[in-house]
Amino acid sequence: HAKQQTEGGPVWFEPWMSAEYLESVVLEGELRDAIEKNELQLFYQPQINLATRQVDGCEALLRWFHPERGMISPAVFIPIAERSMLIEEIGMWVVAETVRQVEAWKETELGSLRVSANLSVKELVSGRIVDYLTGVREIHPGIEDRMELEITESFGVFSDGRVFEALQKLHQMGYRLAIDDFGTGYSSLSYLSRLPIQRLKIDRSFISGPDACSNAPLIETIIKLAHTLKYDVVAEGIEELEQANHLQQLDCEYAQGFYYSRPIPADEFRVWYGKYHETLLSE
Ligand code: C2E
Ligand code: MG
Ligand code: MG
Numbered sequence: 001h002a003k004q005q006t007e008g009g010p011v012w013f014e015p016w017m018s019a020e021y022l023e024s025v026v027l028e029g030e031l032r033d034a035i036e037k038n039e040l041q042l043f044y045q046p047q048i049n050l051a052t053r054q055v056d057g058c059e060a061l062l063r064w065f066h067p068e069r070g071m072i073s074p075a076v077f078i079p080i081a082e083r084s085m086l087i088e089e090i091g092m093w094v095v096a097e098t099v100r101q102v103e104a105w106k107e108t109e110l111g112s113l114r115v116s117a118n119l120s121v122k123e124l125v126s127g128r129i130v131d132y133l134t135g136v137r138e139i140h141p142g143i144e145d146r147m148e149l150e151i152t153e154s155f156g157v158f159s160d161g162r163v164f165e166a167l168q169k170l171h172q173m174g175y176r177l178a179i180d181d182f183g184t185g186y187s188s189l190s191y192l193s194r195l196p197i198q199r200l201k202i203d204r205s206f207i208s209g210p211d212a213c214s215n216a217p218l219i220e221t222i223i224k225l226a227h228t229l230k231y232d233v234v235a236e237g238i239e240e241l242e243q244a245n246h247l248q249q250l251d252c253e254y255a256q257g258f259y260y261s262r263p264i265p266a267d268e269f270r271v272w273y274g275k276y277h278e279t280l281l282s283e
């Protein structure tokens with residue numbers, strides 16, 4: 001406790017009084033209304049098949065356009081939403097919006113792309129999102145083949161029975177599941193081998209961080225581990241062609257990163273896709 005002098009005399013300073021915390025409380029209140037006020041939007045980032053160089057799918061990444069503060073990163077507001085049930089509302093909005101986009105692209109050249117949505121482990125605990133995804137599948141038959149759900153690995157989450165059960169249900173419904181940010185959350189190998197998932201996403205800190213060079217043997221090991229478990233691998237954070245080539249040599253199947261495209265709005269993504277294919281054909 002640090003003592004602070006103010007005009008009214010000494011007060012005790014508690015961590016919850018920090019400017020940062022107070023600001024997050026304000027943001028939380030504003031986030032509650034953000035859905036209704038139409039301030040949320042999904043951006044899309046391509047995932048490339050390294051062998052064929054074709055676009056295999058894309059990841060939907062959430063953006064909050066705050067009327068005064070401008071665009072706020074999900075890295076800022078998702079943790080705030082996770083402190084309360086707000087994350088469930090956001091999760092359902094993200095799923096609904098992803099489904100809407102998949103259906104909108106259905107009859108276009110983007111019709112064969114799979115769209116990945118991020119889910120927070122916090123959402124899987126209560127199971128509401130599982131019920132929601134059950135309903136989605138009834139209203140949109142076959143949607144499970146065109147969607148993927150990314151769940152971030154964090155300490156011990158997959159040993160939680162409720163999380164495991166939720167993943168099992170989603171898997172049984174046919175949804176494809178991927179572990180996001182793999183390598184940062186200390187998953188135990190015994191759980192990893194039992195998870196009903198299809199894909200690991202290697203965290204970008206391994207690919208483009210300051211230790212990227214010394215990480216090469218680690219990346220190779222992760223890819224081999226994934227393949228042993230019959231999972232395929234997406235490398236995140238590809239910023240240079242050399243990284244893509246290197247990962248392909250290591251048998252990594254898919255790549256995602258600024259080298260191909262930053263996350264962009266759906267209409268821009270469609271334009272990007274057209275140009276990318278022209279370039280592929282002209283080579
Ligand atoms: P993530 O799911 O691992 O998403 C990848 C993040 O890396 C994105 O940040 C993306 O913009 C960024 N990225 C992609 N390629 C590169 C690259 O080449 N270099 C660098 N430096 N960065 C790259 P973003 O969009 O800020 O999202 C941050 C995190 O927020 C996501 O990490 C995910 O955990 C979370 N998030 C985003 N959207 C949602 C959502 O709809 N629901 C939930 N629950 N979480 C979300
Ligand atoms: Mg992700
Ligand atoms: Mg990630």
Ligand code: MG
Nearest residue numbers: 152153180181
């Ligand atoms: Mg992440």
